[in-house]
Amino acid sequence: MSSSTKASRIGEELWKTRVDKVNAELVTLTYGTIVAQLCQDYDGNYQEVNKQLEKMGYNIGMRLIEDFLAKSNVGRCANFRETADMIAKVGFRIFLNIAPTVTNWTSDNNQFSLVFDENPLADFVELPDDGRAQDELWFSNILCGVLRGALEMVQMQIEAHFVSDVLRGDDTTEMRVSLVRYIEDEMPPEEE
């Protein structure tokens, strides 16, 4: 069985049995409010908003990973491809009930794309038509941070960013994820 089908099965099972559900509008509206507030606070500086969203996601990811591990009881992934399937088919499934497609691998297996057919965070959203938001704001940028925070806790340094978003008028919503390195040292250097 491919790691993708296996992951799908695990995700499905966990979603059915272990996950507390919450009203989707609550999530969508809460997240929308946060982004709108940030845009206001940073006075339409969308680069800064992207950065703040990423940072918030990072802090979430570092905590969320323990919930993921405790609930799923999965072991360590054997390689980055397995990690990608785990993120897409288990992680996104249990936290957002979506399963983005893993695609566009580079030949060294260190970079892939997540293509989102649906995105609960962006339901009902239309970006402001100030002529800049369409080009500068990555509305769901919090997700990049979540991945970075979560993977850092399991010894993977990654970089993630959106390359397209249907909110901007693109055909797809796509996030690019690159493995920077495996963090080998188990203990942080304390007294050296």
Added chain:
Amino acid sequence: MTVFSLIIINKAGGLIYQREFQPGLRKLSTNDYLVLAGTFHGVHAITRTITPKLPYLATTPASNTSTTTSSTPTSATALASPSGTTTPIPNTTSTAATYMYPIPGVAATGLDSLETDKFRLTCFQTLTGTKFLLFTDPHMANVEPVMRKIYEFYADFVMKNPFYQLEMPVRCEAFDRNLNGWLRGRT
């Protein structure tokens, strides 16, 4: 089933939680608990280091090897179980190219449990590096599900508490309450 106490050690080897649930073991001073956490962390790291790494292209059947050491006063055995070592290649001079670590392949777990006449210490290390040490009656079966439940409580009431600072001592009342309640319900 008797669960004496629980210790949580962060990934840097610092003690972040210590609670006694049932009497039976002698108490240590706060300082000694800190020393215990640090020492265990070190020993655990060593047991991981001396465990043979997995061959790069290993297909990993779960065959446990065990190393025996003695450390505590009463006949103590320690089991280090890497999950699966197929054909350990004797050539120890081989380079990192042959062995990749911790990924791919399953990382060695290092010290799993330590047993005396009076208690058993079971260690569970999460993939994030946090260690849970559970002191139980040596005859207690099924420590694993208890450990998993404790990890879930930790993920819920510690990690999801937005005011808990990561890697810092755990002072979450809800964690204590739920843990206590659940353990009491099992006895």
